[in-house]
Amino acid sequence: MDALMEMGQQVLAKQPFSTLLGTKLTRFERGEAELQLPLRVELHQQHGFAHGGVLSYLADNALTFAGGSAMQVPVVTSEFKINYLRPALGTRLIARARALHAGRRQAVCHCDIVALTEQGETLVAVAQGTIAAMSNRESE
Template identity: 80%
Template structure:
């Protein structure tokens, strides 16, 4: 399991946007992923809670890590839907994703996103997405 987590962290490091945001992959097992992010002021919108784009980023990447770890091939997000449940207020965001079903070409995954504050964890968004296996690249 530790080798899979290290591989996932290497992949995350290769994503410039993820390193810019400060995302951390804290758990990766076949079909499961946890992505965390410290909620800095630059990631908040005008009312003081996390911008919806930040929550969408977490859902997108957590879903993809969960699906990719289940399928064990290079993958991309094919589509996802997110429902914002309440404002994300706190110091940290946690996205917990799991694979609902995985086949050879695609996986369907679910993600719960929590805001962490001094009161504990609060569910702030849920997402579901389809993760697709990448087609083999042709050598040029």
């Protein structure tokens, strides 16, 4: 395992919410990240598909991993927007994010979220966000 992936897995392990959900970091390169989450019934809403909050969580976290690795400093999400395209049904959700532009203070990133079924992958949501560098004081 390379140093960046090891560091990314350590960061994810320090997130109690991600641990609770069972999120895994499956790809992590400079400016790119992939998170996967088993889609259990506990993560569904009343109509039987993934709750929008679960998709938003995945987008937020994947965008931040992509932006942080591009900027190579501690970061937080400044803002993001998500478009839900269709109900997320299947066995697993996969969020793939990449930095579109990274500067010293912020990165703009894009994320696709797909649901994995026996038939393959279905795009269920897209997101775009701004990831901000934390000041030295904020990261302590």
